[in-house]
Amino acid sequence: MTGSRVRAAKGQGGLLREQLLDIADRLLEDGGTDALTIRAVATSAGVTPPAVYLHFASKRDLVHATCLRVWSSLFTEMEAVSGGIADPVTALYEICAAYIAFGLRHPAQYRLVMDGEATEASRRNEDACFRYFRDKVAACAAAGVTVDSTTETARLLCSGVHGAVCLLIHQEPDAWPADTAGYVRRAASSAVHGALLTASRASRPSMSTLGRRN
Missing domain, CATH: 1.10.357.10 (Tetracycline Repressor, domain 2)
Structure with missing residues (x-):
């Protein structure tokens, strides 16, 4: 699922992090660790993989x-x-x-x-x-x-x-x-x-x- 790009306003990086974790949680529940990738989380959030790496250094x-x-x-x-x-x-x-x-x-x-x-x-x-x-x-x-x-x-x-x-x-x-x-x-x-x-x-x-x- 892709939606409009999620952008964290200045000072709201923590909000984006929680959104990414929400998505990661759903992916994990639905498909296990194979489904939980940086790219999959980024795609679902409508951001680029580097935006995810700002919060998480690795899978x-x-x-x-x-x-x-x-x-x-x-x-x-x-x-x-x-x-x-x-x-x-x-x-x-x-x-x-x-x-x-x-x-x-x-x-x-x-x-x-x-x-x-x-x-x-x-x-x-x-x-x-x-x-x-x-x-x-x-x-x-x-x-x-x-x-x-x-x-x-x-x-x-x-x-x-x-x-x-x-x-x-x-x-x-x-x-x-x-x-x-x-x-x-x-x-x-x-x-x-x-x-x-x-x-x-x-x-x-x-x-x-x-x-x-x-």
């Missing part, structure tokens, strides 16, 4: 910026769903559900950050996510949940929510469960229960520990 820089902008919204979403909840365990569940739902809404960006070429975005986001979850586990411990190691418990929690996202985004959408919202809730519940129930000791699961129905 990789453009990919990083696109992924980081999307991922920055994740923390806003997680805070929004948990901010008013007094029970830290319930808040942690809502955070996990928001994380999984985010990954399923943004599969291209999620794959790039966690598995692909967005290496700087990966380092920044993986570290930020881990510290965020560790802080929330620490809040559970402060409220009375027995946790031997907040770091180890956060690591298990992250593996649970990350696995829940990856299980689906590496498949075709028609293979996803029909009730995706239900999947998100159950996966979040499983991650929280699994991590916190083993936070003080790792026990070998058995029928006796699960409790059979009579």
Whole structure:
């Protein structure tokens, strides 16, 4: 799609940068990294490639910026769903559900950050996510949940929510469960229960520990 040439007024270079990122985000969602090129972004914006290079030195820089902008919204979403909840365990569940739902809404960006070429975005986001979850586990411990190691418990929690996202985004959408919202809730519940129930000791699961129905 080409339109009228987008020109940033003096002092509005940041506005053009955001427009370029909007376009890059759409290209990435629709066609993956192959579709996201400097030339494609320039064509869609109605500018020349050098105008894009003024803001992004390379395709990789453009990919990083696109992924980081999307991922920055994740923390806003997680805070929004948990901010008013007094029970830290319930808040942690809502955070996990928001994380999984985010990954399923943004599969291209999620794959790039966690598995692909967005290496700087990966380092920044993986570290930020881990510290965020560790802080929330620490809040559970402060409220009375027995946790031997907040770091180890956060690591298990992250593996649970990350696995829940990856299980689906590496498949075709028609293979996803029909009730995706239900999947998100159950996966979040499983991650929280699994991590916190083993936070003080790792026990070998058995029928006796699960409790059979009579």
